[in-house]
Amino acid sequence: MKIHQISLFVENKPGHIAAPARLLAQEGIDIRALYLADTQQYGILRMIVSDWEKAAQTLEAHGFVVKVTEVLAILVIDRPGGLADVLGALDGSGINIEYMYAFSDVRGDQAILIFRFADPDAAIARMQTAGINLLASEELLKK
Amino acid sequence: MISSVLESSVADCHPANAPDYTPVAQLRRLQLERLQAVVARAWQRVELFRSRMDERGLTPQSVRSLEDIGKLPYTVKSDLRDTYPFGLFASPMKDVVRLHVSSGTTGKPIVVAYTKEDVDVWTSVMVRCLAGCGLHQGDIVQVAYGYGLFTGGLGAHYGAEALGATVVPTSGGNADRQIMLMKDFGVTAICCTPTYFLHLIDRAAELGVELKELPLRAGVFGAEPWTDSMRRHIESMSSIEAFDIYGLSEIIGPGVGCECRRHQGLHIFEDHFYPEIVDPATGTLLADGSEGELVLTTLSKQAMPMIRYRTRDITSILPGRCECGRTLRRIDRIGRRSDDMLIIRGVNVFPSQVEAALLQIEGTLPHYQIVLTREHGLDEMEVQVEVTPQMFTDKIGALQGLHDRLQSALDHVLGIRVRVALVEANTIERSQGKAKRVIDRRTL
Numbered sequence: 159m160k161i162h163q164i165s166l167f168v169e170n171k172p173g174h175i176a177a178p179a180r181l182l183a184q185e186g187i188d189i190r191a192l193y194l195a196d197t198q199q200y201g202i203l204r205m206i207v208s209d210w211e212k213a214a215q216t217l218e219a220h221g222f223v224v225k226v227t228e229v230l231a232i233l234v235i236d237r238p239g240g241l242a243d244v245l246g247a248l249d250g251s252g253i254n255i256e257y258m259y260a261f262s263d264v265r266g267d268q269a270i271l272i273f274r275f276a277d278p279d280a281a282i283a284r285m286q287t288a289g290i291n292l293l294a295s296e297e298l299l300k301k
Numbered sequence: 302m303i304s305s306v307l308e309s310s311v312a313d314c315h316p317a318n319a320p321d322y323t324p325v326a327q328l329r330r331l332q333l334e335r336l337q338a339v340v341a342r343a344w345q346r347v348e349l350f351r352s353r354m355d356e357r358g359l360t361p362q363s364v365r366s367l368e369d370i371g372k373l374p375y376t377v378k379s380d381l382r383d384t385y386p387f388g389l390f391a392s393p394m395k396d397v398v399r400l401h402v403s404s405g406t407t408g409k410p411i412v413v414a415y416t417k418e419d420v421d422v423w424t425s426v427m428v429r430c431l432a433g434c435g436l437h438q439g440d441i442v443q444v445a446y447g448y449g450l451f452t453g454g455l456g457a458h459y460g461a462e463a464l465g466a467t468v469v470p471t472s473g474g475n476a477d478r479q480i481m482l483m484k485d486f487g488v489t490a491i492c493c494t495p496t497y498f499l500h501l502i503d504r505a506a507e508l509g510v511e512l513k514e515l516p517l518r519a520g521v522f523g524a525e526p527w528t529d530s531m532r533r534h535i536e537s538m539s540s541i542e543a544f545d546i547y548g549l550s551e552i553i554g555p556g557v558g559c560e561c562r563r564h565q566g567l568h569i570f571e572d573h574f575y576p577e578i579v580d581p582a583t584g585t586l587l588a589d590g591s592e593g594e595l596v597l598t599t600l601s602k603q604a605m606p607m608i609r610y611r612t613r614d615i616t617s618i619l620p621g622r623c624e625c626g627r628t629l630r631r632i633d634r635i636g637r638r639s640d641d642m643l644i645i646r647g648v649n650v651f652p653s654q655v656e657a658a659l660l661q662i663e664g665t666l667p668h669y670q671i672v673l674t675r676e677h678g679l680d681e682m683e684v685q686v687e688v689t690p691q692m693f694t695d696k697i698g699a700l701q702g703l704h705d706r707l708q709s710a711l712d713h714v715l716g717i718r719v720r721v722a723l724v725e726a727n728t729i730e731r732s733q734g735k736a737k738r739v740i741d742r743r744t745l
Contacts (some may be wrong), residue, residue, distance in 0.1 A: 167688045169725055197695045198349035200723050202695055223693045256696055274695075288640035 159282050160228040162210040163272070166203040167223050170196055173211035175203060181220055188301050190299055191272060193259040204259075206231075206272065208299055228276045230281060231293040236262055236269040244271060262278050264288045270298065315432035317425070320572050321627040326462070328628055331572055333367050335600035340373065342363050343606040346391040349384060350608060370598065371586055375609045381411035381551065392416050392604040402450040403550040413452075414604035417475065420459070422601055423553045426570045427460020430559035433568070434519050434544045436490050437464030443486075445479055445493035446499075446524065448472040453524050454552030457492040460556065466490070476504040483517060484510060490519040495535065495543075495682050497526035502538045512539035522548050523555055526636050526653075530660075545634055546683070551610055552597050558632060566619040566631030573601050576632060577609070578618055581639040582649070585635065591620045594639050595632060613639045615651075643673065643739065645680045646719045654739045655684055662703070663692060665742040670729045675743040683720040684711060687729055 168174045175194070182189060188208040195202045205215045206229075214224045234240035241260070248255075254276040261268050270293065275281040285292055323331070341361040343350040353374035354360065363372060373669065381389060390397065392414065399415040418720065436442065442461040446453030461468045469486060471479050473493070479501060489497065505512050517539060523546035532543045547567050547686070548555035557574050558567035569576045569703055574597050578587045581594040591720055595612045600606075615638060619631040637653040652671060659669055668687040673680060686707060694700060700723070708721045730737060 163695075164532075165693075167693050167700075167723070167725060169723075170730075174725070197697065197701065200700070202697055202700065203693060223688050223690050223726045225690075225693050225695050227695050 159230065159280045159292045159294060160278060161206060161231050161272075161293070161298060163204055163206050163227050163229045163274075164210055164214050164217070165205075165227060166217065167200065168194075168203050169200050170198065176273075177220075178203065178217055178222060178264065181216055182213055185209075185212060186215050187216070188299075190257075191261050191270070195257070202232065227274060228278055229255045229272050230278060230285070231295075231298045232271045232273065233263070233293050234269050234271060236267045240269060241271065244285075244290055247285060247290055248281070249282050251280070253277060253284060264280065305446045309452050315437060316322055317428045317432045318627075321429060321433070321570075323572065323628055325628050326553045328571060330339075330488060330711050332575055332600060333364075335572075336367065336370060336575065336598065337361065337364050337600065339598070340605070340608065342391050343608055344531060347389055347424070347606070349380060349389065350376075350606075359533055367575075370609065373598075373609050375584065375596070375613045376607055378551070378613070380408050381413075385409045385414045387414075387603055387604045391606055393720045401452045401554065402549055403452075403457075404582050406534060408736050411551065413554075414710070415503070416603040418601075418603050419605075422573055423556060424455060424459040424463045426553070426556035426573060427456055428464045429458055429570060430546055430556050431490075431521065433559055433561045434490075435542070435562055436461075436464060436466060436519060440464075440466040440489045440519075441469060442488055443469045443471055443483055443491045443493075445471050445497060446472055446555075452548070453492075453494075453551045455547070456554040456556055457521070458720065461492070465702065467496075476501055477508065478506060479508055480505050484515055490521065491517065491541075492521045492546075494524045495522040496525065498522060498535060499531070502535065503559050516541075517541055523547060523561070526634075526638075528636065529634075533567065547614075547632070547635065549612060550556065551607055552599055552612075553602070557597065560625065561623065561625045563623055563625050565623060566630050566633055568623065568627050568629040571629050575600055576618060576630065578616070579611075581615070582644075587617075589620045589630075592617045592633075595635075606673065615639055615642075643671070643682075643741075645673070645682045645715075645717055645719075646714070648654070650682070650715050652715070654714050655711065658714040659684075659686065659707065661710050661714075662691075662706050667692065668726075668729050670737065671739045673739070673741045673743050678718050681720065682717070683722055685722045685724045685729060687726050688723050689726060706743055 166178055189205050191206040195203045214226055217224050256274040256276055258273045260269055260271045265299055303594030344354055344361050371521055396416045397414045398417050400408045401413050444454055444457045446457055454492040458468055518541055520541045520543045535543045544560045546555055548557040558569040560567050577596040578593040579596050587593040595614045595616050597610050599607045614635045616632045616635045619633055623631055637651045641651055642649050667689050670685045671682045712720050
């Protein structure tokens with residue numbers, strides 16, 4: 159259920175995202191989802207890629223500081239209220255979302271929500287009870 | 302008769318250390334007599350000193366009290382370069398028994414000279430250093446300072462030998478052999494630079510030699526600044542007691558001052574070296590306890606007297622008497638040199654302060670760089686800190702929190718507002734394994 163996400167520290171300067179992107183391209187690694195959290199000075203580039211171990215190794219070998227974290231991916235119907243339903247399942251649980259981002263799925267009318275929870279196991283249990291569809295990494299990476 | 306209570310300080314009371322306990326009034330009288338004699342000697346024999354005295358309308362008779370030393374002109378390192386090689390000698394070459402050379406970072410080296418009497422004084426102060434560290438006859442002392450033009454090796458060697466110890470003159474280099482001899486000979490004390498000993502610790506671990514199981518019990522470390530955290534590391538990795546020793550070739554070599562077993566500052570052998578602390582920017586004399594540049598006058602040197610030599614080492618004279626009972630004043634451990642000093646918007650800043658602030662936050666020192674610029678006529682200081690794997694988190698709030706902690710630690714330590722920039726790992730240029738710490742882009 160848990161998905162490995164890799165995060166990179168990048169300075170907020172022209173060209174600083176191109177270098178890691180190029181390295182991943184050279185290794186034939188596909189970026190499935192990407193999100194940049196930024197401040198004026200620097201940012202954190204978060205990515206879900208086709209081979210996280212190889213990606214982390216490659217980037218570290220080139221001097222990048224890489225952090226691997228476990229996130230959850232949730233599939234929702236891309237319609238009004240899709241996100242609200244998922245968040246509704248967490249209501250009253252005290253489960254804290256550290257951050258989240260979303261992207262639409264190429265397969266059509268679905269969207270994928272990526273969550274980082276402070277307590278992913280508690281979140282998984284809660285989602286499953288509520289009948290919410292958590293994606294395994296194979297499903298997420300499949301095109 | 303020695304009671305058991307005193308037994309722990311028996312080593313401190315080595316006969317060689319007797320002058321360390323001279324009553325203060327007697328010590329001051331001796332210092333004045335010697336100061337008057339050395340000023341007269343330099344005035345008679347060293348042209349540069351005499352002309353500087355003339356400019357100020359001074360003669361040796363102007364020195365009537367120890368306080369009068371404040372009237373005398375300073376001597377600086379460039380004076381030694383400008384008069385290279387023999388311009389500051391106060392003895393004819395027939396009386397000079399030894400020359401040492403200190404490598405200059407730029408241009409000519411500097412030369413220092415010793416008469417027989419000077420070598421004897423040097424040896425006597427080194428004996429007092431080592432005896433004060435609790436060493437005595439029967440100790441086996443490995444001298445791993447470089448032997449040769451550098452004063453470290455021979456200075457420690459003569460001292461240890463005169464103390465009655467067995468000397469193993471390994472000089473520097475060849476760590477494997479150092480460790481082998483240390484083990485095979487049952488070496489009990491080592492004299493070297495603290496960083497070289499750190500290297501020996503690492504190498505011994507690689508060779509599977511357990512330093513803690515060796516008889517080695519004392520390390521006398523000097524010739525470069527080192528910190529209390531290095532001391533703790535050294536002492537935890539071996540079973541030695543680590544002592545800080547201070548000296549410089551211009552004054553005599555190692556043995557100007559040394560820690561006693563209380564480890565509360567370094568006693569200066571004041572019967573031979575007179576210490577003052579001055580403001581490095583203005584040269585104004587500072588009171589005991591205030592931090593400034595150490596200025597030393599050799600009170601008994603024959604071949605090359607140094608009057609008010611600006612050492613560029615930053616320290617303070619510690620107020621009060623050491624618990625060990627010595628009457629000799631102490632200086633604080635030297636952590637930095639005035640050469641490193643940066644003046645930012647009129648405030649004195651040392652890279653070592655930046656280092657201390659970063660250590661405070663992270664526990665380990667990240668790579669960092671100080672970049673100075675001038676914007677709209679104002680100095681700006683940016684501290685760039687590489688984000689290490691230990692520091693990195695994928696949460697922006699946590700990273701911002703780290704940034705804020707670094708910011709407030711630096712503001713607090715430096716007393717001025719600086720910019721903190723988190724930068725990507727391995728982006729600060731390293732030259733020969735050491736990062737270049739300061740980039741000054743200010744133009745006047």
